[in-house]
Amino acid sequence: QVQLVESGGGLVQPGGALRLSCTASGLPNEGYAMGWFRQTPEKQREGVACISWSGEDISYADSVKGRFTISQDRPKNTVYLQMNSLEPEDTAVYYCAAHVSTSASAWAVYVARTCGPGNFGYRGQGTQVTVSS
Numbered sequence: 001q002v003q004l005v006e007s008g009g010g011l012v013q014p015g016g017a018l019r020l021s022c023t024a025s026g027l028p029n030e031g032y033a034m035g036w037f038r039q040t041p042e043k044q045r046e047g048v049a050c051i052s053w054s055g056e057d058i059s060y061a062d063s064v065k066g067r068f069t070i071s072q073d074r075p076k077n078t079v080y081l082q083m084n085s086l087e088p089e090d091t092a093v094y095y096c097a098a099h100v101s102t103s104a105s106a107w108a109v110y111v112a113r114t115c116g117p118g119n120f121g122y123r124g125q126g127t128q129v130t131v132s133s
Contacts, residue, residue: 002026002122006096009127012086016131020081022096022124027077030054031105033112034079035120036070038092038129047115048094049081053105057112063089086131094129098122 008020020036035050049060049070058070069082079096097120101108111119 002098002100004096004098004122004124006094006124006127009094009129011130011132013133014087014131016086017082017084018086018129019083020094020096020127020129022079022081024077024079024096024098027053027098028100031101031108033057033099033108033120034070034072035097035099035112035115035117036079036081037095037097037117037120037123038090039095040092043092045095045117046092047117050112050115051079052109052112057109059113059115061115083129086129088131090129091131092129093126095126096124 003025006022012018030053032053036048037045039045051058051070067085072079099111099120
C-alpha cells in the first residue's frame, strides 16, 4: 500500500518562496508517477506538476511554469515542489499524489506527461499554502 506524507506548507508573502516535501512508502522501483495538485473551495483540483519515476518526464500547469520546480530524491523516496515568486492565486491546499502502473510502465510516463488528477490513485493528507500580505 502506498502512503504519502506532505510537509512544508504555510503562510508566505507575495513574491516569497516555499518548498513542499512528500515522502512516500510502498512505491515500486519503476512504473510510477508522482504529482502535486492543489484545490480551493472555488476551483476543481488542478494538476500543478508531475514527474515520472525516472525523472525524465516532467510536466507543469501553465500557471506555474517558470516559478515552480518539481524534483525527487529517489533514495529518500521524496518528491519536492519548490515554489518561487508566489502569488495570492497560488493559495490552496496542496496534495501529493502517486500513480502506480499495474501494466506497462509507458502508462506511468503518459500520466506524468499529462498530469491529470483522475489518474492518481493515492493521495496525501494535504498541506495548506497561503500567500498573503
